[in-house]
Amino acid sequence: MKKTKKMTRRQKNETRTAWIMMTPALILLSLITVYPIVRTFWLSFHEMNLKHPNTGYPFIGLANYAKIFTDSRATSDIIFTLEFTLITVVLEMIIGFAAALIMNYGFRGRGLVRAAVLIPWAIPTSVSAMMWKFIYNDQYGMFNDILYRLHIISKYQAWLSTNSGSFMALVITDVWKTSPYMALLILAGLQLIPSEIYESARIDGANVLQRFTYMTLPLVKRSLLVALLFRTLDAFRVFDLISVMTGGANGTESMAVYAYKQMMNFLNFGYGSTLAVMIFVIIFIISLIYLSFIGGSLSVQED
């Protein structure tokens, strides 16, 4: 479609329809999210500690941001959050993809398998975190019990009292809980591939591996990347899981947990908001990387 400077009447109509269709969403988004976001940015440039109300909450420019670089707790939190995000997302992608392929394949009892796979994700995070905390218990937890019976460990371990143990515990719980979510998103993408093309490929003599590599992968790439994008954003913002399971102890404090503590425990809204903005900035950078892969042609396709 050639783009000319003057819009044709058809284009004008489409533009108007488009805006009408988007209006409800836009209203909700501006009211409920844009206002708090703007306020948080604004707060991050101020010194605002509710314990010292008589300072008048002065504007201090970028001082809070400079503070982050000297705050060793903040930097180690950033590193931890990045490590956690990377490992969980990679594992969830692999497991989720495998599960999606299985669920997509027609076999008896498929419905039950799908329902079963979704259960871990269906349980509220705070509840699963508590459940797993009990499982990792050093005295009567299921984790110790099974590993001991399989002779993988010689005695019960206190998993949640070491840095590496806690990290592993968090990763396992998150992967357990979130792989179904990835699986569902990837499954939806797989469902979009018409089965006829597999038929013709099979007739042409392509085997399973070829069909997967040259047909499934490229066609599901976009859905996979969108799923990965959202999952990475969520992983970086991890809060419920850590708050309930470790409280941020033993080197497992995520950025979000630190920001929450600054705001709610220390009542330091200025610095807490700065941390929140940092989370946003890092997530933004990650998204840009992803988007360069998706190619930005999510909108109108030129055939």
Added chain:
Amino acid sequence: MRKLNWKKFLGKLLFGVFVISFIILLLLPFIWQFLTSIKPLDEIAEIPAKWIPSKINIQFYINVFTKHKFGHYLINSAIVSIISTIISIMVGASAAYALARLHFKGNRVMLMVILGISMFPTIATLSPLYLFLKNLKLLNTYAGLIIPYITFALPMSIWLMANFFSQMPRDFEEAAEIDGCNRGQIFMKIMLPLIKPATFSVGLLVFINCWNEYLYAISFMTKDEMRTVPVGIALFATNYQLPWGDIAAATIVATIPLIVLVLIFQNKIVAGLTTGGVKG
């Protein structure tokens, strides 16, 4: 006469074994939780961990509904989640279609802005939102949770549905336009039904997100009878101990509706564009 194809049989057997062990591994914590919920109280903290209870104890399930207003929690969660899901799908699909299919300036910018909004950590939005709802007298009301839930479901729903819309072949729309339909009719009668499998997937995701949401639910609903399920369970803890038995029973009760939902809807998330829509 059909010869038994050993290779194929073995392949299917291995596949079956793999799937079953995967499922068992996945459900193990849940099974453990279920067993805990029916154990007699003294067997929960036994060392070494005891798997099969010596007798079935339903006291925890009774506690869940008598010591706490769990029936209320279930109803509240159901109302909030169902309404939020339906409205976000409608609002989201409408916006997604516009973004994916209609030509207009600022198309890509809008998508990026919507994505940008969703990148903000929710803890930061808590206090401004609380004050906002308080001023509108929406605290402790269903609307007070529904409106934020819809809003937070929108970016992901819009992106996912825009993705699905953009992968649809244009033939259907072109055929409809030739037949004289306007954009609205094309949207409602053709495009929406076409991405039904995807819509149900997105709907299920949104529903579960709403059902499990914790931060806003605990902040905006302070009256006990208005609470939702995750908050209700978390607050079982008393000052002295965590009643693992009650928590386990409540977890099972809270998860059953979701399992039922998934079982019912999983066949709508089914493969297949209707062939014959264009060729036939």
